[in-house]
Amino acid sequence: MKKIVFYDHFDVGTKPNQTYWNIDVGGSGFGNNEDQFYTDRLDNIYIEDSLLHIVARKEDFEHRKYTSAKITTKNKVSIQYGAIEVRMKLPKGLGTWPAFWLLGDNIHKVGWPTCGEIDLMEYVGKEPDALHFSLHSKNFNHTKSNNLHLKKEIKNLSDDFHVYKLEWSKEGFNYYLDNELLFKAPKEDKQGLDNWPFDEPFFMIINLAIGGNWGGKIDDSIFPVEFLIDYVKVTS
Known part of the structure; x- marks a missing residue:
């Protein structure tokens, strides 16, 4: 029987549990020329009906014209191997760029991309029927256009909730959508921090970015737009 090592089903309080989550605040573009300013306001992030709501809005805020939210478990919850399972409903519309992803705990020491990045789920509104999974390392990342990037065409992906699951072991990764195996990403012969x-x-x-290098052109008529998360569960 698998052991549950982390489980948040977002049914307590009005904001994410501070024992697990940090709410990031800022609007630096985050290396991708993103157009949103992340806030910690209830206008942009709240819990209701046992769901985490991340809401992007069209509004002037600080130096940006859109607001949204981003949470992380940095310095609070770390994961090394196991199965990460997330039930989410993605937002619709041009310019939306929701993601569930992971970064190496050592990012403050070695920086990106040496720390590693696991993109468990990325989605852009301009490709409404495409699910993206990718891995980044020092020697294999999107700036070199040589990293593992797997794309699956799934019709009407944002119409309903789906369960996204990543099995992570010393041998590599297996990726599932609604319990169907979509991708395998084996470690094979990759050795050393720079490669693996x-x-x-x-x-x-977990965040909802707007626009930027990949999110692209923004349709202002879609706002406000929501990214809904039912639960995050990690088993070992």
């Missing part, structure tokens, strides 16, 4: 940083602890991130 995925034998170290990572922290989780």
